[in-house]
Every structure is written in structure tokens, then in C-alpha cells.
Amino acid sequence: MPAHIFRLLLLLATFLILAVIARHYVLDPSYYQFGDYRGDAVIEEAAGAPQFRGPAYCQMCHVERHTEWSAGVHVNVKCEVCHGAAREHPADGPLPKPDDTIKLCTACHEAMPGRPAAQPQIVVAEHPVKHDGALPCLTCHNPHSPKIGGQETPVAAEAAVTPEAAAPAQLSPRLVVLTAPCTPCHGADGRNSAMSAALAGSESTVLIRQLQEYRSGALQQPVMNAVTKSLSDEDITDLAEHYASLPGGPTP
């Protein structure tokens, strides 16, 4: 047989064998599992961790806020719309309270051509209270239940309480003992946020959970782990309710 034909056929055969071997090594085993794509790609796509956790996740700690919010007109505006994605909160720190509420609220409520008539809208320049950028919406409107005059309550009352009105003078003897380790860092009014978290005005359910987690070691912070070690469940509840009852906000 002519040598050139033999060489051609040899070349073809070699190519065929190499192709079969290469296919075995190069092709992902899950390719063609369901079609002309890698089946494992579907598993990889499905494996991601959700960032938005939904109101039921928030409710696990923020019971009071959840109750207030779910009864109000903002029930369709879920927690994470304003506070951002919960992700691994509380393990990776607190979620922000929106700082520029005028900007946030008007994202939905500024009168704008194209918005459906059913959407409550304000012409910012004609709003009854001229905020001029200084008075945030929260001065009169409770964001968790924003209607004024209806069954929803304005938030102003809480902010109006002066620190003098809740001076830590009338503490029961039991609370004096219990709060003694807390005061050096958190302040007697629970507002010192310079070197630690501000406690005053927090929800008691949140504080209880955090104290329990410091006690069990689920939350790691050397000082907090040490001072919570000897607390009973009753101590934790009393402490949480005490600090929750103090007026919140920055130190005057």
C-alpha cells in the first residue's frame, strides 16, 4: 500500500484515539448530565447564601418593633427596605438606622409624574412642616407606623423625654447592684456609645438575647463574657428592661 495513504490513515487513527482520551480528561463529568451544559453549575448557583432574610428573621429578636410595624400601613415596606440586608446580623454588627430620612422617605413619597395616584405622595416644598433639611421626617412620623391622627402613634413623644426625667436616681437596691458592672462603660444613663454600644432605648428582647449569648459565649467579647458569667435569667431580664426603659438617642 502506498506510504502516503498509510500515513494519512495512521494520522486519522491517532487523532481519533487522542480525541477520545482528551475527552475523558477534559470534559466535566456532569456535562451532558441534563443537556449541553455542566449539571454542577446548577448546584453552584443554588448554593449561594441569601443576604435578605425577611421580616420573620427580624422578628426573632425585635418582637415589639415587628408587632408595631405589622399592624401599621407600612406593613408592605419590609424591615430590610430601610435598614438594609440583614445578612449575618447580629453576629456581624448592628444594622444602620437610616441617617438621611428625608432622602429615604421621599424615594417613595415625593410627588412625581408616573407614580400611581394610590401612592401617598407629598410635594416636598408644600409639606405642612417646612423641614428645610433640618427636621427629619421622624420628628413627626413613626417610620414603623407612619400615619398621624390614625391609630398609629407619632414617635415625637419618645424623643421629647429629657434625660433628667429618667435620672438613674430612683434605682431599686437590686438594680444598683446589677448595673454596677455596666456603668463604667455604658454610663448610668446607658447612652455612652463612645467605647461601647448604647443601651438606652434598645428593645428589651434584643438586650436579653445579647446578654444570654454573651453569657453562653455564643457572642465573644472578653469583658462582656466576664461580667455576664454569673447572671441569672431573672437578672438578665431585669437589666434588659431597665435599659430599655431609659430614653434613647445620643448623649445630650
Added chain:
Amino acid sequence: MTRNSSKDKSGRRAFLRTAGKALAGAVGGGALLAKSVAQDEGDGGDAAAKSFPTEDYDWTEHRWAYGIDATRCIGCLRCVEACKTENGVAGDAHHFRTWVERYVYLEGEDKAQVDSHSDPQNIAASGSESEYRFDNRYKDEKVTKAFFVPKMCNQCQHPSCVQVCPVGATFRTEDGVVLVDETYCIGCEYCVQACPYGARYFNEETRTSDKCNWCYHRITKGLLPACVEVCPVGARIFGDLNEPSSPINEFIDNNRIHVLKPETGNAPTCFYVGIDKEVS
């Protein structure tokens, strides 16, 4: 002459012999190929017997669809922001998996003015490229008609992007979502050009094509896509067509629904209500 002719004969015999052997070799090789394919399919069969793609989720039991009620959309753009957070999309105004268009018909004009969050004037009103807001630019104009239209991947039943992908890096799942395989995508961007809805973009970080996947990592865990989760007015509806009482079935049954660009034959599974003839 005789010598020549006998030489010719022997040459022909030799050729036929060799050709016969080569044919046998090819058949053998083919059999090998077929065997390896069969093995692959065998592996697939085992995996399909279990629940796929996760232990708690079987994709053969679901058929997802999406509804958009443009009559409810207020253009707050919380969906755009949430999508970026949930899916790690670049925080600038020009890369996005979902967006909202504003259509405004001014008095005396028969063509709409269209803009979205990536318009320079809207970026200026937002304060930065990572915040999203429509500038109230038409507040002093005479507007005859205006509305917002949320947009995203239509998860077509006959997707052009899958058709053109040269490496099998994009495909439609059993439960009706078109996904991108980041490890196989070579970033050629044929799919970006093929999509009639402009729903795909090029991810500069991964150097691959990227698009909405209805938050596949959420829906396979029983959650809603992030945009649906945060929509404050119920303009975005999501559900399982296989479940008679799902919100999407209620939406489809109680409305006159449209799809975008039906003439392409892409057969989208995003259904629209309240859009105008100009929206495409």
C-alpha cells in the same frame, strides 16, 4: 505495461485492505466514544434519582414565572439596590441585573421620553452612583401620561442567549430559569448581543457574562427573589406555575397579560400588566 498493471492491482488490493482495517478502527473508536457517553448518562441517571440541585429542592417539581404590574410601580428603585446587594453586582450605575424605565409623554408629543437610573441627571439626583433615584425632572412640565416599567431577564423558553453560546455556558434549567455557568463562560459576549431585551451585561470582575437568575440561590430555598422581597407596592410578583394558588397564577388569571417583543419567538416567562405600545 503488464508490470505496471499488476502493480496497480496489488496497490488497489492493499488500499482496500487498509481501508477495511481503518473502517474497523473507526467503528471501534466510535464504540469507545458511545461507551463514554453512556457512562456519563449513567452518572446523570443516578444524580437525577435524587433531589436536584439541593437535598430539599427538586427542580422537576417547579416551573417559575414572574409578573410585573407596571400600574403599581412607584419608581423607588429599592429593587435595583436590593438586587445589587443580594447578588454582589458592581455598585455603579452602569452594571445591573434589573432596572426600571420611566416613560413620560409630554403634552403635544407622541413619543415617550424614556430614562432609567443610569441617566446622568438621575445619578446626580441620587448623590452617588451606588444610590438609585429618579430625578423629579418633569414636575413642572405638562405630562399627559407617565409610568414606570421594571425590567430584567425574561427567562425565555426559547432563549437567544443559549442558542448563540459557543461553549454551553448558559442554559435553561428544568424549573425555567436561564443560568450562566461562570466557570465555562469565556466572556465572548455573543449572548449580550443576542438578547433582544438587553438583559445581559459583562461582569468586569469575573470577566464573564452576567444577568438576572431570579435569585436562583433564594428560590431554591423557598425564598422570593430579592427584588420581589423588597418591593413595597407589590409591583413584582413571583411564583410557581405548578402551584394553582401561587401569586403568579392569581396574577395571570386576573389580568390581561403581555410579554415583551412576542415577535422574536423567545417566549418570555416574565408577564407584564399596564405597559404601553412603546414599551419593548
